[in-house]
Amino acid sequence: MAATGRTRVDEPGEPAVNGADLPRAARDLDAELAETMRRTGATVGAFYLLLPDRDLLQLAVVGGVPSDIAAPWSRVALASPAPVSDAVRQRRMVWVGDHAEMTRRYPRSALALPYPLALAAVPVDGKRLWGVLLLMWPGSHPPRTTRRERSNLASSSRRLARLLDEAADAGHPLAAPDTPRVLGAGDIRRSADPQPAMAAADFAERLPEGGCALDLQGRVTYVTSKGAALLGAEPQALLGTFPWQSLPWLGDPVYEDRYRAAIISRRPVAFTACRPPDRWLDFRLYPDASGVSVRVTPAGGRGRGTWPPEPDRQGSGAPARVGQLYQLLHLAAALTETVGVQDVVDLIADQIMPAFGAQGLVLSTAESGRLRITGSRGYPPEAIERLDGLPLDTRFTPAGQALTTGVPSFFSHPEEMARIYPEAPHISGKQAWAFLPLIVSGRPVGICVLTYDRPHAFPAEERAVLTSLAGLIAQALDRARLYDAKHQLAHGLQQALLPHRLPTAPGLRVAARYLPATRGMDIGGDFYDMVRIDETRVAAVIGDVQGHNVAAAALMGQVRTAVHTHATADAAPDEVLARTNRLLVDLDPGLFTTCLYADLDLEHGRARLVSAGHPPPLLRHADGRALRLDVPPGPVLGVDADAAYPVTELDLPLDAVLILYTDGLVEKAGTDIEHAIDHLAGRLATWSAEDPERLLELLLDHAGPAERRTDDIALLLVQRVRRAPDTREAPETPKAPAPPGDPDGAGE
Known part of the structure; x- marks a missing residue:
């Protein structure tokens, strides 16, 4: 279509979940999840695959929400307090009727999803426990389930289990994907007849207010000429972009949060924003299962402030995405629940690494002038052996310098690393590194190194989030080391006071x-x-x-x-x-x-x-x-x-x-x-x-x-019990050999 007037674009960048390149088990799973969402009226659906060898739930496929909203929950440890893990551990459906109940039972999840919703987590249990089906409804859903609804959820779980059983029996069991697949709107909502599309566009164009449409990921898929004029941009410059990125004045995380609220709650949302220098606009968002319709109207001057903001309120870089802020809140809450050092290592490996796309981890503590590795992932044993115990002033890697100075170091490509530390890339075999010093009250505690198998750019906002996260990791690690020391002391004292063995x-x-x-x-x-x-x-x-x-x-x-x-x-x-x-x-x-x-x-x-x-x-x-x-x-x-x-x-x-x-x-x-x-x-x-x-x-x-x-x-x-006969006074009676450690043959 033309760059002016009524303009739309097909949803770009959606994963081809039904492509021939996917294994059949994955295609069937995606289709069944989409059908389950249609049948139950759920606005969000997901399936977590249980990885028994790691006590972990891996998100395999999700539909109805942007992928970044699901990012904090791409991996869930079985021991963590979450609806999906409780459903698997207890092998029963977990129902959360509203956000108040979510806050009471699962405060960590409620912190990262502060929207009205209802939720069901149903274990998928066939010939083995495959995982858990997660479904969410908007806040308008009744807080209690009906008998019919529970029956539908159980039937959906059984269908998924049967599908996965059959795939396993055929020699093609479902494998955990590196990244979760995202169902497109067309997979969840059956396509409508395309014939009225032009008539609908003409209808929208004749309305006095402006309008645009966003897909479930938040990208602009359609914009009217009045809408583009009110937003102050050419239609073609908006199509396929995120509004909070293509329109800098919508870059405040508050506005993106309004979109997320509409997507999760499936309720209309309204807000007012100022287009520089002084044009105030009202936005009303109307969501459904395919995306969000946005009505844009002038709001008039309201004296709500000036544009741009005062210099002392401006940051040095772009504001963080609201998804990253919620992710940071979620990870921060998770870190407060860690107890021992191993808990911290597992949390970083299972949640922080996938959240930032890292494939490797080395967590070291500073002890007696050396870096002692307390946990790692994605490294061969010989590399860990080579890196363990390096002095703080080592020139072998940037770890010691980063910890000494307290300044994080980021290397996007092996050549950057090799210019200063020529041996480091060969030892680790990695292609990008983030060295995050862990400092508590000015005292170095250790260092967290996230590594990547391919070159990785570190944008300013990602560096800011990682740096903030390092402070939280430092507090958790310091607390965990203290707990471990107390636990070892207590355990040793308890064992010393109890009898080592009981007399026989x-x-x-x-x-x-x-x-x-x-x-x-x-x-x-x-x-x-x-x-x-x-x-x-x-x-x-x-x-x-x-x-x-x-x-x-x-x-x-x-x-x-x-x-x-x-x-x-x-x-x-x-x-x-x-x-x-x-x-x-x-x-x-x-x-x-x-x-x-x-x-x-x-x-x-x-x-x-x-x-x-x-x-x-x-x-x-x-x-x-x-x-x-x-x-x-x-x-x-x-x-x-x-x-x-x-x-x-x-x-x-x-x-x-x-x-x-x-x-x-x-x-x-x-x-x-x-x-x-x-x-x-x-x-x-x-x-x-x-x-x-x-x-x-x-x-x-x-x-x-x-x-x-x-x-x-x-x-x-x-x-x-009955005593064994004592034959020591009757040597003429043959005696069976005594077992080792029982010279008298007394037995018990």
Whole structure:
């Protein structure tokens, strides 16, 4: 068409998602996703492929939004708090009814998508768990799903699973693409009859206001002559461009954000902007599944400011794209959730690298004047070995200088690098580099190097975003190193205070486990112990010191030592706890301690139990019957120096399992602990396992996943079994060779 008057252009640059060059599995997947979006009315659709070997979800195809909006979520770690990862981990549909619910449940995602929407993430589970289907609707969608809608979503998931199963059976399984494919509007919305196109253009041209159309990527596909005149540009100069790039006065990220809001929410959006020097224009955006219609009308002078902006408000370069700003917010939120150094490395590799198109990563920390590599991706081992431990003043790579000066270095081509550092390109084999020093409060922490397999230009806005991101990485890395150091200290202290191994005795099987709370320093006051009193008697001990800190762990060590000492002196069970109680009263640690002590006579099958405010033990008989034992508790330790502890005697039948535990196994917020103990006893009776180790695993599964655990758990399971016959007094009877490490042939 002519450069003036009514003008349109076909959508440029859209990926050919249905081209013959795509594998059949990918073509079928794209077609099914488009059909699912049409059938469910979803405005955004995507499929994430599960990469089991990496615990990662890779975005394979997306439709209904520009590719840059999907960029922050091109890779999602299974452990991350996101709807798609929750759907895969829990193997159930995750529904988010509105943005308020998104903010409450997934604040990181809500930060990068601050628009009204509803969302469903449905696992695609066939012969294997393939991944997850993600669908989004505008904010006008009801916050609750109907039964019919849930049925449609389940049917869509099954169709996708069947499609992927068939492709795998045919020897052509779906492979993760390097970059996600983007469905064009024509793939999602069936094309209309082209005949009325000219009539529609004539209609638009006769209207008194200006108009233009944008595709889902934000490019201008059509503009009327009045619209071009109001925008102050030739129609052909606008077609195929992004308005915020071809019209510098629309370059403020606020205006691009209005377009993104219209695309995501599918609701009309309006804003006013000033065309220099003083022409104010009203813009109204009307979105649908194929793009956005924009009405442009004069707004008149409103005295809203001058153009250009005041000099002190002008930046030295072009403003950052709003997509990059949201991406930076998303990555910043993700970095705040990292815990250890490995978490930081994984986040950079899984989200920051793909966000900036990098293929390689080296993350190093500054230690004793050298750069020690703490994580890498995309490098052969020999290159990492060569680069690890370089001195800070090295002339081999720019890493040391960048860290010393605090100034990032960017090299777009190997020739640029070779002019100053001739050996570096040959060692790494890379073609472009971004050296980002990690500085915290003026103190060098380390350096993050992003590398590319091909030459890569670093525009000013990308350099600015990477530099800002380096500061966030530095804070996360410094915090993660501190956490790792504390974690190693806590772990070492906990291991030192718990028994390294439990004593063995003929006729005895034992299983024990300590699991720390998932919050805090991974250290607490729960403990267990087993004491060999004589040839046929052992003492089983379990306890819980108040708190989850070093003070609790230190007191736990004192309690365990005191109990152990009195038990080995063959004190009566009530005396063991009474003496330990008096010691704690004298120490006055300010923390109370619960404890359960069981004196077990393996030869005669008797048990004497005494409790200091501890949850009652459970007993599971060989026939599967399970019950809680009624052990009257005395006061907790360390409160009353004159406290007495009543002794309870009971039978310990052969093959029965005595289960001692701390309250972390049964106590949950909002649940009565007595009811929880009875419920656990009922579950014990339904399990077929008889071995203490297997029972222990089942008990831990019953306690729930680790991420939901808020208290320590200590478990000690004791089973009395039939003793192997002692043949040492009958030399005339042939004796089987003893297994290694069991010279007496006692077995258990």
